Amino acid sequence: MTSLDQIIDDFAFLDEWEDRYRYVIELGKGLPDMPEALRTSENKVQGCASQVWLVTEAAGDPEDPVLTFHGESDAHIVRGLVAIALAIFSGKRASEIASIDALEIFGKIGLIEHLSAQRANGLRSMVRRIKSEAETRLPA
Numbered sequence: 231m232t233s234l235d236q237i238i239d240d241f242a243f244l245d246e247w248e249d250r251y252r253y254v255i256e257l258g259k260g261l262p263d264m265p266e267a268l269r270t271s272e273n274k275v276q277g278c279a280s281q282v283w284l285v286t287e288a289a290g291d292p293e294d295p296v297l298t299f300h301g302e303s304d305a306h307i308v309r310g311l312v313a314i315a316l317a318i319f320s321g322k323r324a325s326e327i328a329s330i331d332a333l334e335i336f337g338k339i340g341l342i343e344h345l346s347a348q349r350a351n352g353l354r355s356m357v358r359r360i361k362s363e364a365e366t367r368l369p370a
Contacts, residue, residue, distance in 0.1 A: 258309030277355030327364035
């Protein structure tokens with residue numbers, strides 16, 4: 231999977247929105263396919279126009295576990311957005327995930343303003359779901 235730093239660097243290099251759009255699609259193609267058995271209603275992200283599935287694995291310290299996310303979408307551009315979200319969040323401690331402003335990162339790389347309202351809402355839903363997964367694993 232491509233690192234967040236690499237994605238940010240690549241976006242800075244691409245001037246045209248069409249090139250960025252193609253790059254997002256390429257990132258999505260790099261995601262491993264999710265097994266059919268995990269494409270359940272429980273794993274489906276609500277609030278996305280396209281179908282998006284997200285699976286969370288927790289490991290390590292039960293007080294602040296490291297969370298690994300696996301995701302997939304049936305739409306090419308959304309699958310790329312999933313790949314970027316996973317680069318932002320996956321492999322980090324729940325406490326760190328809870329404090330990350332992913333929408334700021336998406337804004338910094340110039341994605342938010344180029345997404346349709348529907349895709350931007352779906353992206354927000356995915357980020358909320360990931361942050362919720364982290365927050366539920368932290369002590370109250």
